[in-house]
Amino acid sequence: MDDDQMMLDFAVRAxxxxxxxxxxxxxxxxxxRVLDADPSIRAVIIDMRLGTGQSGMHMAQQALGIRxxxxxxxxxxDHGALKVARQHLPHGVRVLPKPYRLRDLAAHLSHLI
Structure with missing residues (x-):
């Protein structure tokens, strides 16, 4: 999930x-709901600041509660937000600063999946 359409489009292409x-x-x-219904989903990518008024960290915790x-x-x-997030990450959650490169995304996903 990302509220920045350009980053979302890049992530999907990547x-x-x-x-x-x-x-x-x-x-x-x-x-x-989709995550709960589809056991084939192995990883999610979430922006720290979602336009929905919810934080990415909160959504990550909810997702991990389901799976x-x-x-x-x-x-x-926001590198400051990432620094704070790193101190409170649930087990297995990784952090990737934006903007990121394809190789960085691939490296992080290989550790998660």
Whole structure:
């Protein structure tokens, strides 16, 4: 999930080029319903600041509550927020600063999946 359409488009193109199938949601409730219903989802990428008024960290915690084995990658262009987030990350959650490169995304996903 990302509220920045340009970053979302880049992420989808990048993930597709790496051979991953993508499901996109800009609504946290919908994303959590899909995650709960589809056991084939192995990882999620969530922006730290969602336009829905919810934090990416909160959504990550909710997603892990549904699926504890899920890989979670938090992204943000706010490096201060990422620094704080790193101190409170649930087990298995990784952080990727924006802007990121395809190789960085691939490296993080390989650790999560």
């Amino acid at each position: 993930l597709t080029s790496l051979g991953y199938a993508c499901l996109v949601s800009q609504d946290t409730d919908e994303a959590l 504890p084995e899920l890989g979670v990658l938090l992204t943000s262009g």
